[in-house]
Amino acid sequence: MSAMRRVTAICNGTVIDHIPAGHALQVIKMLRIDTNRSNPVSLVMNVPSDKMGRKDLLKIEDLELNQEELDRLALISPNASVAIIRNYGVAEKRVVELAEELVNVARCTFSNCITQNPREPLPHKLVLYSRDPIEVRCYYCGKRQDLDDIIDNLI
Amino acid sequence: MSDVVTMDDLSNEEIMSILEDSARLVPVAKGEVHLPLLEGKVLANMFYENSTRTRMSFETAMKRLGGSVLNFSSIGTSVAKGETLFDTMQMVEGYADIAVIRHPRQGAAQYSADAIDIPILNAGDGAGNHPTQTMLDLFTIMEAHGTIEGLNVVLVGDLRYGRTVHSLSHALIRFGAELTLVSPEILMMPDEIVKDLRASGASISESTNLASAIPDADVIYMTRIQKERFPDEDEYAKVAGIYMLGAKDMDDAKDGMIVMHPLPRVSELHPSLDSTVNARYFQQAFNGVPTRMALLCRSLGVEIPKEVKK
Numbered sequence: 001m002s003a004m005r006r007v008t009a010i011c012n013g014t015v016i017d018h019i020p021a022g023h024a025l026q027v028i029k030m031l032r033i034d035t036n037r038s039n040p041v042s043l044v045m046n047v048p049s050d051k052m053g054r055k056d057l058l059k060i061e062d063l064e065l066n067q068e069e070l071d072r073l074a075l076i077s078p079n080a081s082v083a084i085i086r087n088y089g090v091a092e093k094r095v096v097e098l099a100e101e102l103v104n105v106a107r108c109t110f111s112n113c114i115t116q117n118p119r120e121p122l123p124h125k126l127v128l129y130s131r132d133p134i135e136v137r138c139y140y141c142g143k144r145q146d147l148d149d150i151i152d153n154l155i
Numbered sequence: 156m157s158d159v160v161t162m163d164d165l166s167n168e169e170i171m172s173i174l175e176d177s178a179r180l181v182p183v184a185k186g187e188v189h190l191p192l193l194e195g196k197v198l199a200n201m202f203y204e205n206s207t208r209t210r211m212s213f214e215t216a217m218k219r220l221g222g223s224v225l226n227f228s229s230i231g232t233s234v235a236k237g238e239t240l241f242d243t244m245q246m247v248e249g250y251a252d253i254a255v256i257r258h259p260r261q262g263a264a265q266y267s268a269d270a271i272d273i274p275i276l277n278a279g280d281g282a283g284n285h286p287t288q289t290m291l292d293l294f295t296i297m298e299a300h301g302t303i304e305g306l307n308v309v310l311v312g313d314l315r316y317g318r319t320v321h322s323l324s325h326a327l328i329r330f331g332a333e334l335t336l337v338s339p340e341i342l343m344m345p346d347e348i349v350k351d352l353r354a355s356g357a358s359i360s361e362s363t364n365l366a367s368a369i370p371d372a373d374v375i376y377m378t379r380i381q382k383e384r385f386p387d388e389d390e391y392a393k394v395a396g397i398y399m400l401g402a403k404d405m406d407d408a409k410d411g412m413i414v415m416h417p418l419p420r421v422s423e424l425h426p427s428l429d430s431t432v433n434a435r436y437f438q439q440a441f442n443g444v445p446t447r448m449a450l451l452c453r454s455l456g457v458e459i460p461k462e463v464k465k
């Protein structure tokens with residue numbers, strides 16, 4: 001856990017470990033962590049890891065992410081391990097789970113999809129087509145979604 | 156679920172059973188037998204873009220079975236004023252027992268199926284699916300060959316944009332056909348689709364030459380190269396008319412080889428072909444009626460008698 005110690009321990013909040021190297025900024029984006037808010041976010045990139053060679057690590061102070069928020073990050077970081085920290089100790093460990101269906105997480109990127117009309121009221125839905133490698137398709141139009149585009153189309 | 160949005164909504168067994176139902180319904184489709192299985196039922200034909208052939212064949216199918224049809228066109232209606240698909244479908248649910256939808260946007264049929272409870276049959280959504288076309292294509296092949304397994308089906312023309320051939324390819328692979336893809340370079344079947352097909356164990360060969368594919372073909376499925384797919388006239392001119400079949404080309408064909416085409420044709424099928432034993436495209440267009448009858452009955456939960464007597 002030397003990587004954990006690279007950044008000062010936090011009192012309360014969430015620690016996300018085992019993010020694929022170089023993806024921490026995307027995770028911040030996916031979790032929709034408001035970078036203008038006052039709670040500090042520490043970001044460690046490209047630290048050595050036994051399991052992954054190199055990895056990224058995030059510490060978000062004074063914010064406990066819920067399961068739904070965590071499941072979003074499974075798209076880019078399916079093996080992330082998450083600890084909820086309370087009073088400097090690990091209060092809970094959470095597992096990131098890639099859901100079969102992502103409802104109202106991101107918009108379909110296909111320009112001719114029926115969901116492109118913002119007035120259509122049904123939820124945006126992406127479905128998991130394959131886990132390894134991760135492939136996500138729009139439930140309605142069936143188009144494969146580029147993971148980088150998903151990050152730019154989060155709802 | 157009784158919706159048919161993609162061919163994946165139907166298992167192989169269901170497809171075969173629908174094709175058998177379709178075969179029994181042929182005399183009803185021709186008007187030789189009166190079989191009002193859908194009397195009192197109302198079909199809403201929701202056509203957000205023109206497709207005369209598909210619309211008419213659904214209408215005939217419904218009427219031959221004693222049902223009635225509401226024809227909707229989006230031109231000059233509340234849709235033109237910006238009504239959402241969701242709202243329009245709510246209205247349809249109040250008027251009809253089943254709806255057929257044709258829409259320029261991909262995903263529109265699945266969206267409709269989620270929006271309301273009456274069964275939805277997808278009659279084409281953008282460049283997406285057109286499963287009832289696939290069913291009539293499979294029926295036409297079965298009618299001629301009695302099987303799909305092991306047949307060499309040559310798909311010709313616009314394989315890039317043509318959703319008909321995409322959907323048909325997937326279905327043919329499910330039943331063990333071999334595919335030969337013939338198209339100009341710029342209209343080749345998208346890699347993504349070829350990859351998917353190969354992943355499901357398909358034997359596929361690709362070529363730009365139609366003549367060399369004729370002798371081994373059991374089915375030649377021609378498609379139209381559409382002008383509107385091209386950014387300019389010059390690009391279109393390069394490939395327009397590069398694949399044409401006429402009566403003479405049939406000299407090299409195997410016995411029993413059939414030529415299909417979703418129609419309308421432009422120049423790819425010479426009229427001399429029409430009177431050959433190989434030409435099957437007009438029959439194919441008619442086959443839209445019995446297959447759509449069978450699909451309407453299935454979605455409405457109406458059984459087709461095991462024997463349809465004259």
Ligand SMILES: [Zn+2]
Nearest residue numbers: 108113138141
């Ligand atoms: Zn979509």
